[in-house]
Amino acid sequence: MSRVAVVTGSNKGIGFSIVKLLCQRFDGVVYLTSRDVERGKEAVKKLEELGLHPNFHQLDVAVRSSVEIFKHYLEENYGGIDILINNAAVVDAGFKTCSFDEAKRVIDINYRSILTMHELIYPIVRNGGRILNISSDCGHLSNIRNKFWIEKLSKQDLSVSDVNEFVEWFLESKKNGTFNVDDIANGASVAAYRVSKVAVSAVTMIHQKEYDNKNISINSMHPGLVRTDMTAGVGFYNVDEAAQTPVYIVLDAPQSLKGAYVWFDRKVIDWYDYNADYYFKMKTITG
Numbered sequence: 055m056s057r058v059a060v061v062t063g064s065n066k067g068i069g070f071s072i073v074k075l076l077c078q079r080f081d082g083v084v085y086l087t088s089r090d091v092e093r094g095k096e097a098v099k100k101l102e103e104l105g106l107h108p109n110f111h112q113l114d115v116a117v118r119s120s121v122e123i124f125k126h127y128l129e130e131n132y133g134g135i136d137i138l139i140n141n142a143a144v145v146d147a148g149f150k151t152c153s154f155d156e157a158k159r160v161i162d163i164n165y166r167s168i169l170t171m172h173e174l175i176y177p178i179v180r181n182g183g184r185i186l187n188i189s190s191d192c193g194h195l196s197n198i199r200n201k202f203w204i205e206k207l208s209k210q211d212l213s214v215s216d217v218n219e220f221v222e223w224f225l226e227s228k229k230n231g232t233f234n235v236d237d238i239a240n241g242a243s244v245a246a247y248r249v250s251k252v253a254v255s256a257v258t259m260i261h262q263k264e265y266d267n268k269n270i271s272i273n274s275m276h277p278g279l280v281r282t283d284m285t286a287g288v289g290f291y292n293v294d295e296a297a298q299t300p301v302y303i304v305l306d307a308p309q310s311l312k313g314a315y316v317w318f319d320r321k322v323i324d325w326y327d328y329n330a331d332y333y334f335k336m337k338t339i340t341g
């Protein structure tokens with residue numbers, strides 16, 4: 055049975071380069087997935103021109119039926135998968151403020167999709183498999199300034215319902231107009247994105263604990279500031295450079311690397327260090 059790697063949101067950006075590098079290095083079938091079939095097929099064509107041969111499947115991580123269809127397809131054709139990189143994400147349309155609807159869109163795509171993947175796809179990850187959530191420096195706990203939530207998210211017995219409560223607290227504050235910019239670092243720029251990515255990194259550690267008795271590693275990472283559409287082309291790294299550490303984590307890192315929050319230089323960072331300087335600063339993009 056073929057080994058299988060899947061990368062979500064990989065028709066462009068960092069995900070596309072992860073697929074490219076996996077096609078070069080992974081001994082198995084690599085799935086480039088995209089919510090839009092045309093954009094996905096165009097991306098596959100680009101890699102074929104380089105002599106690489108990813109497979110393609112439609113996947114919108116925010117649409118449950120799309121994830122279900124892909125799960126059944128993978129089960130029927132391969133019996134399971136070996137590597138899953140949850141890469142798909144969006145950022146707040148306005149960097150300074152965002153409406154409730156926009157905040158919900160960001161939370162649904164970036165965070166709640168991980169819960170859907172956990173429910174439907176994690177159970178078909180084979181023994182020895184690896185799952186990597188592409189988080190962000192916006193996903194470090196130091197992005198949160200509200201004392202109640204710092205304390206709650208730092209609990210050793212943190213549960214998925216605690217993390218859900220955290221995102222609900224944020225969404226409620228957006229809905230009823232009580233959102234306080236002092237609760238999120240850096241004047242609460244890209245607040246929904248920060249909340250979604252903090253939730254992604256928090257839930258990564260919870261999911262790892264759940265899978266501890268299986269030989270599956272689940273980590274999250276910050277890929278660095280990378281020149282993509284998400285950053286309007288601003289960044290210190292190109293997408294091929296940015297793909298190196300994610301691929302290292304799923305192919306080369308020791309299987310004992312579990313529940314970690316990894317920086318783009320491969321260092322494991324203390325996610326709980328809420329006073330640290332790891333949080334994202336808007337001026338790195340705006341100058």
Ligand SMILES: NC(=O)c1ccc[n+]([C@@H]2O[C@H](COP(=O)([O-])OP(=O)(O)OC[C@H]3O[C@@H](n4cnc5c(N)ncnc54)[C@H](OP(=O)(O)O)[C@@H]3O)[C@@H](O)[C@H]2O)c1
Pocket residue numbers: 062063064065066067068069088089090093113114115116117140141142143144163188189190191276277278279280281282283284285289
């Ligand atoms: N670039 C950076 O500096 C940076 C820094 C920290 C973290 N990250 C993280 O790195 C990852 C990749 O970001 P990027 O910079 O490569 O962004 P990007 O160029 O904007 O690519 C994002 C990808 O996600 C896809 N996507 C969005 N919503 C989706 C959905 N519902 N279902 C499936 N795919 C969806 C997009 O597809 P469409 O083409 O259809 O929109 C696109 O393929 C993200 O998790 C991001 O948060 C990036």
